[in-house]
Amino acid sequence: MMLALACTELRSVFQEVCGTILEQWQDATVFLKEDGSLCSSIDKMIEDRLRQAILFYHPTHLVLGEEGGFSDKPRDQRFLSQSTPLWILDPIDGTEVYYGGLPTYAVSIACYYQSLCQWAVLMAPAQNTILEWGPQTGLILNDSPFVPQLTRREAPLFFLPSNYHERYKVSWHGKMRSLGSICFHAMQTVRGLSNGFLFHKAKIWDIAAVLPVLQSAGIEAVDMQGVKIGQDFFSPAYTQDKPIICAWPETREEMLKAIRLVQ
Numbered sequence: 090m091m092l093a094l095a096c097t098e099l100r101s102v103f104q105e106v107c108g109t110i111l112e113q114w115q116d117a118t119v120f121l122k123e124d125g126s127l128c129s130s131i132d133k134m135i136e137d138r139l140r141q142a143i144l145f146y147h148p149t150h151l152v153l154g155e156e157g158g159f160s161d162k163p164r165d166q167r168f169l170s171q172s173t174p175l176w177i178l179d180p181i182d183g184t185e186v187y188y189g190g191l192p193t194y195a196v197s198i199a200c201y202y203q204s205l206c207q208w209a210v211l212m213a214p215a216q217n218t219i220l221e222w223g224p225q226t227g228l229i230l231n232d233s234p235f236v237p238q239l240t241r242r243e244a245p246l247f248f249l250p251s252n253y254h255e256r257y258k259v260s261w262h263g264k265m266r267s268l269g270s271i272c273f274h275a276m277q278t279v280r281g282l283s284n285g286f287l288f289h290k291a292k293i294w295d296i297a298a299v300l301p302v303l304q305s306a307g308i309e310a311v312d313m314q315g316v317k318i319g320q321d322f323f324s325p326a327y328t329q330d331k332p333i334i335c336a337w338p339e340t341r342e343e344m345l346k347a348i349r350l351v352q
Contacts, residue, residue: 100219102142106135106196107214110181119188129188132156135180139198143176150200154178155294174202177297183270192216195272199298206301211272220276222302228279237306238281239337245284247336247344248274253287257332258349275299278335279306285336285344303335310335315345 117129183194192215210221228235274286
């Protein structure tokens with residue numbers, strides 16, 4: 090399956106979406122969803138815009154978004170068999186920080202076919218940064234080829250969930266509480282601005298673009314026993330509840346030893 094014919098047009102839509110997010114945050118209205126998480130009017134607006142653009146260029150594809158679910162509910166079972174290309178959207182990963190005026194949120198877009206990622210895009214509008222990956226192009230940062238320089242820093246950051254002190258004992262000198270977005274943490278790690286991050290209770294739209302981007306840079310997502318995440322997240326009801334560590338290869342083992350789950 091080739092996506093190249095529509096890439097240029099979709100990139101312009103992505104840039105437009107970033108502009109909208111930046112310009113309209115003060116006009117956002119927020120509400121709580123059934124699961125207790127926060128959603129805003131801008132989340133819904135951005136997801137609708139992305140759906141429209143994707144289905145315009147790929148009308149036979151399926152779209153799954155955090156806010157609106159599937160684009161084609163009568164044929165949701167295609168998702169289970171992977172017989173149709175599937176786009177997975179998180180319009181704003183980090184709605185809480187976005188609504189609070191902080192810059193550490195991101196947009197996540199991924200396209201899968203037969204359990205393989207065909208295209209992944211992570212965007213940090215407030216940082217004017219777009220990081221994308223494709224099997225033919227590799228990593229692209231702001232329209233230029235990007236090769237991660239994963240060399241250890243003297244004071245490496247390691248992002249942890251905000252409630253980490255309740256569940257984990259962490260002996261890592263660069264530990265820092267979550268900035269509010271798994272996608273943003275992934276972008277910082279791939280760019281060499283942090284050594285890694287830990288997450289749990291992730292939904293499919295939280296990690297669909299994150300995992301292939303990380304893997305392309307040599308950064309694996311592993312559980313506390315060092316076992317890599319597989320393709321088991323391809324389920325409509327998927328939730329990754331167990332702690333997952335994403336870190337550079339040279340520090341992964343050290344991080345695993347530094348984190349202890351409090352019983």
